Amino acid sequence: MNYDQSALDLHKQYAGKITTTLRDTSELTKEKLSCYYTPGVAAVSRAIADNPSLLPVYTWTNNLVAVISDGSAVLGLGNIGPKGSMPVMEGKALLFKHFAGIDSVPITLDVHTPDEIVATIKAMASSFGAINLEDIAAPQCFEIEERLKAELDIPVFHDDQHGTAVVTLAGLINAMKVTNKKLADCKIVIVGAGAAGTAITKLLHLYAKPQIVAVDSKGIIGSARTDLNDAKKLLLDYIDTTASGSLEDALTDADIFVGVSQPGLLTPELVAKMANNPVVFALANPTPEIMPDIAKQAGVAIIATGRSDFPNQVNNAIAFPGIFRGALDNKVQKITDQHKIAAAETIASLVDTPDAEHIIPSVFEERLVPAIAKVIL
Amino acid sequence: MNYDQSALDLHKQYAGKITTTLRDTSELTKEKLSCYYTPGVAAVSRAIADNPSLLPVYTWTNNLVAVISDGSAVLGLGNIGPKGSMPVMEGKALLFKHFAGIDSVPITLDVHTPDEIVATIKAMASSFGAINLEDIAAPQCFEIEERLKAELDIPVFHDDQHGTAVVTLAGLINAMKVTNKKLADCKIVIVGAGAAGTAITKLLHLYAKPQIVAVDSKGIIGSARTDLNDAKKLLLDYIDTTASGSLEDALTDADIFVGVSQPGLLTPELVAKMANNPVVFALANPTPEIMPDIAKQAGVAIIATGRSDFPNQVNNAIAFPGIFRGALDNKVQKITDQHKIAAAETIASLVDTPDAEHIIPSVFEERLVPAIAKVIL
Numbered sequence: 001m002n003y004d005q006s007a008l009d010l011h012k013q014y015a016g017k018i019t020t021t022l023r024d025t026s027e028l029t030k031e032k033l034s035c036y037y038t039p040g041v042a043a044v045s046r047a048i049a050d051n052p053s054l055l056p057v058y059t060w061t062n063n064l065v066a067v068i069s070d071g072s073a074v075l076g077l078g079n080i081g082p083k084g085s086m087p088v089m090e091g092k093a094l095l096f097k098h099f100a101g102i103d104s105v106p107i108t109l110d111v112h113t114p115d116e117i118v119a120t121i122k123a124m125a126s127s128f129g130a131i132n133l134e135d136i137a138a139p140q141c142f143e144i145e146e147r148l149k150a151e152l153d154i155p156v157f158h159d160d161q162h163g164t165a166v167v168t169l170a171g172l173i174n175a176m177k178v179t180n181k182k183l184a185d186c187k188i189v190i191v192g193a194g195a196a197g198t199a200i201t202k203l204l205h206l207y208a209k210p211q212i213v214a215v216d217s218k219g220i221i222g223s224a225r226t227d228l229n230d231a232k233k234l235l236l237d238y239i240d241t242t243a244s245g246s247l248e249d250a251l252t253d254a255d256i257f258v259g260v261s262q263p264g265l266l267t268p269e270l271v272a273k274m275a276n277n278p279v280v281f282a283l284a285n286p287t288p289e290i291m292p293d294i295a296k297q298a299g300v301a302i303i304a305t306g307r308s309d310f311p312n313q314v315n316n317a318i319a320f321p322g323i324f325r326g327a328l329d330n331k332v333q334k335i336t337d338q339h340k341i342a343a344a345e346t347i348a349s350l351v352d353t354p355d356a357e358h359i360i361p362s363v364f365e366e367r368l369v370p371a372i373a374k375v376i377l
Numbered sequence: 378m379n380y381d382q383s384a385l386d387l388h389k390q391y392a393g394k395i396t397t398t399l400r401d402t403s404e405l406t407k408e409k410l411s412c413y414y415t416p417g418v419a420a421v422s423r424a425i426a427d428n429p430s431l432l433p434v435y436t437w438t439n440n441l442v443a444v445i446s447d448g449s450a451v452l453g454l455g456n457i458g459p460k461g462s463m464p465v466m467e468g469k470a471l472l473f474k475h476f477a478g479i480d481s482v483p484i485t486l487d488v489h490t491p492d493e494i495v496a497t498i499k500a501m502a503s504s505f506g507a508i509n510l511e512d513i514a515a516p517q518c519f520e521i522e523e524r525l526k527a528e529l530d531i532p533v534f535h536d537d538q539h540g541t542a543v544v545t546l547a548g549l550i551n552a553m554k555v556t557n558k559k560l561a562d563c564k565i566v567i568v569g570a571g572a573a574g575t576a577i578t579k580l581l582h583l584y585a586k587p588q589i590v591a592v593d594s595k596g597i598i599g600s601a602r603t604d605l606n607d608a609k610k611l612l613l614d615y616i617d618t619t620a621s622g623s624l625e626d627a628l629t630d631a632d633i634f635v636g637v638s639q640p641g642l643l644t645p646e647l648v649a650k651m652a653n654n655p656v657v658f659a660l661a662n663p664t665p666e667i668m669p670d671i672a673k674q675a676g677v678a679i680i681a682t683g684r685s686d687f688p689n690q691v692n693n694a695i696a697f698p699g700i701f702r703g704a705l706d707n708k709v710q711k712i713t714d715q716h717k718i719a720a721a722e723t724i725a726s727l728v729d730t731p732d733a734e735h736i737i738p739s740v741f742e743e744r745l746v747p748a749i750a751k752v753i754l
Contacts, residue, residue, distance in 0.1 A: 003408075007417030008424065008435070010409070014400040016437030017413055020470065020480040021398050023391040028475055030741070031380075032387070034685055036394055037468040037694070039663045040384030042452050047385065049454070049461030058385070059463045060393030075419050077426070082503040084426030086436045091414040093397065098405050103397040105482050111500040123488040123497040126459040286416045308411055317414070364407070 066128040067092040070109040073137035082108035100321035133158040138194040139231035155327045161199035163316030170347035174359035183208035191215045192260035205238035213250045263287035268298035277301035311357040322372025342375035443505040444469040447486040450514035459485035477698035510535040515571040516608035532704045538576030540693030547724035551736035560585035568592045569637035582615035640664035645675035654678040688734040699749025719752035
């Protein structure tokens with residue numbers, strides 16, 4: 001189904017998706033105005049100036065996430081700039097509110113180098129309780145996130161990397177139950193070495209140390225490659241560096257394919273090279289690396305995509321609302337790898353009886369946010 | 378009355394003052410989610426990327442003002458930094474919503490040079506429909522506002538300067554009716570050459586070209602002074618540059634005193650030097666340059682202060698909600714001097730029968746916002 005026209009219509013009808021309102025909805029009397037603004041507010045400002053840790057006690061920052069992008073790698077659209085990316089960021093703010101009750105402000109940046117983006121976000125960071133980086137192109141996204149995590153005392157989480165990685169791990173945990181395999185014993189092929197592919201690689205390595213073969217547009221990534229940028233070189237710590245060759249070479253006897261790459265990349269012929277009962281996560285959006293019906297015909301045991309109109313949707317919205325809810329509620333300053341694994345295990349556990357069509361809970365599963373929030377400690 | 382404890386209690390009880398909600402309050406179905414987020418939102422992003430002027434059609438920027446401060450000159454508190462200033466900025470957001478239905482996001486910056494502040498605001502400006510600068514110290518505030526106005530295509534308005542100037546002019550227009558004088562014929566003494574004093578001086582000069590004598594902590598500002606910084610030198614175009622001497626010299630035969638300076642500065646002895654039926658705007662906050670009862674005893678005809686517990690409150694909140702409401706509704710890219718004068722005249726006109734206790738409408742006057750918005754064209 002094509003949602004383009006309904007999306008344009010709905011956005012126009014409501015003139016956007018979020019709005020601000022007052023927390024205190026009782027009448028704003030003259031006396032209250034003297035408390036919320038001058039002269040009373042001065043006492044609140046003085047209290048925070050004297051003890052900055054009171055900021056979340058007295059201001060909305062306690063429940064506030066900034067969704068920040070430079071619009072350089074938006075959905076399947078690529079570099080569409082700050083204004084073009086605003087509807088996606090505002091959509092993220094809608095999800096934060098709807099699923100987790102979190103206040104959220106979309107901020108799109110018209111600067112694009114790591115130095116500029118880090119400087120801008122650092123300058124305004126004291127306005128927020130946490131920062132969700134979004135749709136920033138690789139490899140800059142890695143440096144930006146690392147520097148901000150090191151320099152800020154609030155959580156910084158690049159959702160394209162870690163949200164995708166958490167939900168992918170959750171799905172694979174249940175896929176292993178269904179196919180009766182162990183992740184640690186699997187050969188996993190990850191195609192696409194951008195933000196999501198890199199984060200998935202790292203998280204799967206940390207979780208189970210399986211054999212991972214990473215593939216980019218030039219073939220298998222390994223020690224033999226002389227054309228790797230710094231970000232891809234860092235991948236060598238997590239993958240089978242002895243591998244080389246084509247995607248077909250990579251897929252031979254592979255148990256799991258994880259694609260964050262291009263529509264149609266995975267043909268039935270390539271599936272035929274894989275091990276028995278192969279698991280395919282075809283996450284290219286909106287058109288996956290292989291369509292579910294073709295995958296099934298080719299012998300795939302379990303297929304997951306990024307789409308809501310097929311079973312097993314790998315959707316970041318399953319993870320990030322609960323992760324930020326937990327970080328804010330539990331005053332977590334950094335979201336760690338252990339948090340991500342705990343979130344993935346929690347998500348997997350909410351599928352009561354996993355089968356080939358049900359390895360990932362729905363984004364509408366009401367237990368998700370509270371259950372995830374509880375393990376972000 | 379001291380509001381400190383009630384202010385602290387209220388802020389703590391509600392954990393801040395504003396929150397975000399969804400514009401579309403009907404059920405968020407799976408289909409709607411596919412419009413507001415992936416995959417449908419991509420069509421909206423593409424439309425804006427192709428035609429950036431559609432940003433306010435499809436996103437909340439159409440009704441959104443950023444309230445931005447570096448916390449360097451907050452209320453009477455001075456430089457209390459970004460976190461300390463957040464309650465005031467969030468209070469501003471509350472006023473925007475309550476009085477004008479405008480969505481507003483408080484952003485506090487941890488950078489303080491004009492170059493850094495301009496760079497940070499420019500980087501994120503495409504996220505907003507307008508920018509309200511707030512509580513930034515003089516003289517940096519002048520350069521910051523000028524550069525942003527020149528470089529951005531959305532309204533930029535430093536409220537400490539222009540909001541105060543607009544309401545002061547409105548009050549003086551009515552004060553002239555009550556005292557039966559003409560502003561053009563008056564000798565006006567303006568004490569305090571910071572953000573507000575400078576803006577008041579410029580706006581009064583533009584409106585009526587009265588004789589203005591400006592006074593700072595070192596005495597009368599004039600051509601003879603060799604210690605003026607660049608910002609104060611610019612004032613020389615608007616004031617009586619031949620004047621020199623002390624505050625007492627300045628006040629001799631003055632019709633109007635406008636103080637944005639220090640508590641208690643204006644003594645009864647100084648008032649006695651002024652012309653008949655003197656008008657005093659004692660705007661130092663929270664303690665005015667002279668208390669109303671003392672001013673009256675000393676022969677002042679009309680006294681205005683910044684306080685809500687006395688008559689004639691000069692409160693920016695009378696002006697800025699309507700000015701921004703008009704700028705957003707009428708798609709005004711720059712708020713000009715003519716807009717400020719039109720706003721001041723409109724505010725003055727809403728006092729049906731001005732008298733000594735009623736020269737400025739209440740901030741709760743319901744006609745204010747629509748009437749002002751109508752003249753910001």
